[in-house]
Amino acid sequence: MLVLAIDAAREPAISILFRGNNxxxxxxxxxxxxxxxxxxxxxxxxxxxxxxxFMMRKNPAAKAVSRVYLDFIRIMPQLVLLFIVYFGTxxxxxxxxxxxxxxxxxxxxxxxxxxxxxxRGALSSIPKHQYESAAALGxxxxxxxxxxxxxxxxxxxxxxxxxxxxxxxxxxxxxxLIGVVEVLKTGQQIIDANRFAFPTAALPIYGVIFFLxxxxxxxxxxxxxxxxKRWKN
Amino acid sequence: xxxxxxxxxxxxxVEAGELTLTIGILGIILSILIGMIASAIEYYKIPVLRQIxxxxxxxxxNTPLLVQLFFLYFGLPKIGIRWSSExxxxxxxxxxxxxxxxxxxxxxxxxxxxxxxESALSLGFTPLETMIDVILPQALxxxxxxxxxxxxxxxxxxxxxxxxxxxxxxxxxxxLIGLYYKxxxxxxxxxxxxxxILLPVSIIGTLLERxxxxxxxxx
Numbered sequence: 001m002l003v004l005a006i007d008a009a010r011e012p013a014i015s016i017l018f019r020g021n022n023x024x025x026x027x028x029x030x031x032x033x034x035x036x037x038x039x040x041x042x043x044x045x046x047x048x049x050x051x052x053x054f055m056m057r058k059n060p061a062a063k064a065v066s067r068v069y070l071d072f073i074r075i076m077p078q079l080v081l082l083f084i085v086y087f088g089t090x091x092x093x094x095x096x097x098x099x100x101x102x103x104x105x106x107x108x109x110x111x112x113x114x115x116x117x118x119x120r121g122a123l124s125s126i127p128k129h130q131y132e133s134a135a136a137l138g139x140x141x142x143x144x145x146x147x148x149x150x151x152x153x154x155x156x157x158x159x160x161x162x163x164x165x166x167x168x169x170x171x172x173x174x175x176x177l178i179g180v181v182e183v184l185k186t187g188q189q190i191i192d193a194n195r196f197a198f199p200t201a202a203l204p205i206y207g208v209i210f211f212l213x214x215x216x217x218x219x220x221x222x223x224x225x226x227x228x229k230r231w232k233n
Numbered sequence: 234x235x236x237x238x239x240x241x242x243x244x245x246x247v248e249a250g251e252l253t254l255t256i257g258i259l260g261i262i263l264s265i266l267i268g269m270i271a272s273a274i275e276y277y278k279i280p281v282l283r284q285i286x287x288x289x290x291x292x293x294x295n296t297p298l299l300v301q302l303f304f305l306y307f308g309l310p311k312i313g314i315r316w317s318s319e320x321x322x323x324x325x326x327x328x329x330x331x332x333x334x335x336x337x338x339x340x341x342x343x344x345x346x347x348x349x350x351e352s353a354l355s356l357g358f359t360p361l362e363t364m365i366d367v368i369l370p371q372a373l374x375x376x377x378x379x380x381x382x383x384x385x386x387x388x389x390x391x392x393x394x395x396x397x398x399x400x401x402x403x404x405x406x407x408x409l410i411g412l413y414y415k416x417x418x419x420x421x422x423x424x425x426x427x428x429x430i431l432l433p434v435s436i437i438g439t440l441l442e443r444x445x446x447x448x449x450x451x452x
Contacts, residue, residue, distance in 0.1 A: 013311070071435075075385070075389075075427070075428065075431045075432065075435060076389075076424065076427055077389040077390070077391075077392035077403075078389075078392075079392040079393060079395075079403055080392060080424060080427060083403070083406060083407070083423065084420055084424070087410055087416050087420065088416060088417070088420050090416070091416040091417060092417070166295065170295075170296070171297070173297035173300055174297075174299060174393060176299070177299075177393070177395065177396055177403075184299070184300065184303060187303075191307075199311070200311035200312070201311075202307045202308045202311050203304075203308040203311040203312060205308075206300070206303045206304040206307060206308040207304060209300055209303070209304075210296055210300050210301065210304050213295070213296045213297060213300055214291075214292060217295035217296070218291060221291075221294070221295055
């Protein structure tokens, strides 16, 4: 047994990835991360659009409420929000939320605020004369929105919304700190299980996780950059 | 709310807040330095270095800080590079922040039309004078809002330091929850601590943006 362990230690640490199903396990962990960010993104994009339109209202009460919500969510680190929902709700309401559900709640609250602000920014970047010219051409308010305002807003909005998705994927890495078993936790488990056979496993494992995140987010960033350039003006 | 408990543990939060701030400020200063150097390399199109900068920016912007820190703090010691969690936090934050600052400076420099540089040079300004007196003041007006946003972002990012066992605000809060089960108290103090740190930065940023909104010649 001892001889075996020593033999294994001579193997390069990177080969730990090809032992058993270690690499597949890491990918499974990554999938947990991606699934949570996708669910949150799918929920927060429509909610964010509604919130953005709500923020454009002139009603002072609506403005104040949305301002406080947006500023609070933006100024608090996402990890603090995760702690509030994960640890706080248990105490305050006696309900026991799983880490994954808390994460989705927090990312939807955060994503809605960020998306809402992007929508508001895109809507208010449309010059007033676009509305006026369209109205002067005899378009009804409905037509103005459908043919003039929404297409222009979308061109500004879509690249930014795609970027928000990469931010969401990156932020989802925090859920390991509230005990969700995702890619970092899976990596830790693999390292701990092979402590004796591969004492230096932490380097390749965390290196691989680094590049897993990179190759998930980079194509999405490139797409956002490409669309932004293509739709400029 | 248990007020005596809060009173008793305020010093712990103050200490943790100081640690968060010290590491945050050092990280931000280094990020700005990296950003200046990297954006200068991009602006003057220095070969080879320019490619390295763009690889660095993509790597750092498309990975989460927590993963970067895990690699630095748990991975690198395996090949003999050992550091304290404080140093690791500063290095990680600068690695992340450097790319965000590079983008902020780059977007500022990009908005200054080439005609500004050409006119200044033809008026007899030296390249250095052109940079300092003509290009930088205009670029700064565009850069400051994103600079402020980055500073706030980086201070917020320090919250993940608890992942590498740094006794920051998150760490203290989690400790108090785990040890005494004083969840509402610990969480309120946590929120308050971040508000005290971040609100002034956000307000100063807004004021600064208003002061600097003057440039925009040539477009």
